[in-house]
Amino acid sequence: MAAHASADGKHVPHIIPLGTYMKVFWTLIALTVVTVAASRVDFGMLNGVIAFGIASVKAGLVMAIFMHLKYDNMLNRVIIGSAIFFLIVFYLFCWMDEASRVVIEGVL
Amino acid sequence: MSIADHHADPENAHVAHHFENAEHQYATAKEGMWAFLCTEILMFGGLFVAYLIYHHAYPLTFKWGSDNFLNWKLGAANTVVLLTSSLTMALGIYYVQHRNAKKAVMNLWITLLCGAIFMVIKGFEYSHKFHEGWLPGSWFKPEALAKQISLGAPENIPLYTSFYFMMSGLHALHVLFGMGAIFWVLLRTRKGEFGPHYYTPVENVGLFWHLVDLVWIYLFPLLYLVG
Numbered sequence: 001m002a003a004h005a006s007a008d009g010k011h012v013p014h015i016i017p018l019g020t021y022m023k024v025f026w027t028l029i030a031l032t033v034v035t036v037a038a039s040r041v042d043f044g045m046l047n048g049v050i051a052f053g054i055a056s057v058k059a060g061l062v063m064a065i066f067m068h069l070k071y072d073n074m075l076n077r078v079i080i081g082s083a084i085f086f087l088i089v090f091y092l093f094c095w096m097d098e099a100s101r102v103v104i105e106g107v108l
Numbered sequence: 109m110s111i112a113d114h115h116a117d118p119e120n121a122h123v124a125h126h127f128e129n130a131e132h133q134y135a136t137a138k139e140g141m142w143a144f145l146c147t148e149i150l151m152f153g154g155l156f157v158a159y160l161i162y163h164h165a166y167p168l169t170f171k172w173g174s175d176n177f178l179n180w181k182l183g184a185a186n187t188v189v190l191l192t193s194s195l196t197m198a199l200g201i202y203y204v205q206h207r208n209a210k211k212a213v214m215n216l217w218i219t220l221l222c223g224a225i226f227m228v229i230k231g232f233e234y235s236h237k238f239h240e241g242w243l244p245g246s247w248f249k250p251e252a253l254a255k256q257i258s259l260g261a262p263e264n265i266p267l268y269t270s271f272y273f274m275m276s277g278l279h280a281l282h283v284l285f286g287m288g289a290i291f292w293v294l295l296r297t298r299k300g301e302f303g304p305h306y307y308t309p310v311e312n313v314g315l316f317w318h319l320v321d322l323v324w325i326y327l328f329p330l331l332y333l334v335g
Contacts, residue, residue, distance in 0.1 A: 008129070009128065009129020009130055009131055009132070010129070010130050010131065010305045011130045011131045011133075011134040011305050011306065012131075012304070012305070013205045013304055013305075013307070015202065015205045015206070016198075016202070018199070018202065021195060021198050021199060021202065022195075024195075025191065025192075025194075025195040028191045028194075029188060029191060032184065032187050032188065032191065032328075035328070035329055035333065036180065036184055036333065039180075039329065039333035047334075048163075048334070051329035051330075051333060051334075052326075052329070054329075055325050055326050055328075055329055058325045059322050059325055059326070062194060062318055062321060062322055062325070063318075063322070065198075066194050066195075066197070066198045066314075066318045066321075067314075067315055067318045067319075068311075072138070073135060073138075073139070075139060076138065076139060076142045079139070079142045079143055079146055080142055080145065080146065080149075082146070083145075083146035083149045083150060083153075084149070086150070087149065087150065087153040087156075087157070090153065090154075090157055091156075091157045091160060094157055094160075094161050095160070095161065095164070098161050098164060098165065099164070
């Protein structure tokens, strides 16, 4: 949506076609149905991973098209990417701490 | 630029003196919005990490909560409602970019309507839980807790309601705030203040609304479908 300034510095929008928005919308609805359907089947340890994976595909579509990141400045992608990256670091360190604890007297 | 020129072309009038041009101003405002969305992600992120850690520690508590306290059909309905609102928000911007204020305003109204439907469904869900005494943490009604435990619930089941109310409640506050912001840009769009060369407030309010949708995309499986 950026770096499209005309010679006089006016902002010229990058317009995503209507058809793309509709396709993304129906894909999001379909993935919601898949999420619900997948939750009816027991994949054991993978249950959470599958639900989180589908949610992340949906989130990616929303960010790329609805939030226009696909056609946006690289800087905005770096900003949001860094937030997601540090969130993952935050989770991994908490998880390592929790998973490596020894259970004492049955209380975590 | 004289005062007369200033009013003659509203789309040029918006460039503040410290920006090189309208494109520079647009890109800067949007970058600021993304930086703000990062702080939002990190705020919700704290709750999500806490959820994942406690879910890992007490999987049965979360399974019981999602199976017995929540109706996945209401959660799925709200997911569809929010996804629809995200589409109409994006279409609102699309029509502003095409200088079609009428269709843009119509799409923004639909977005608001979807936000309202979301809150009504959420309201029904909350009032049901209030009625049953399934409240967060220490507010969980003792008789409701005794009943749940007799049915086989883990003793720390109030942990689930704490996460449910904190996460969905913070999200619902964002929906309400987003609705207010959408109403504001709707009025300005109706007045004809935006066009293809200037629509920054609509774009940024849209980004906020999509973030609210993004959070729900994760909340729905985490709260309603966990196994």
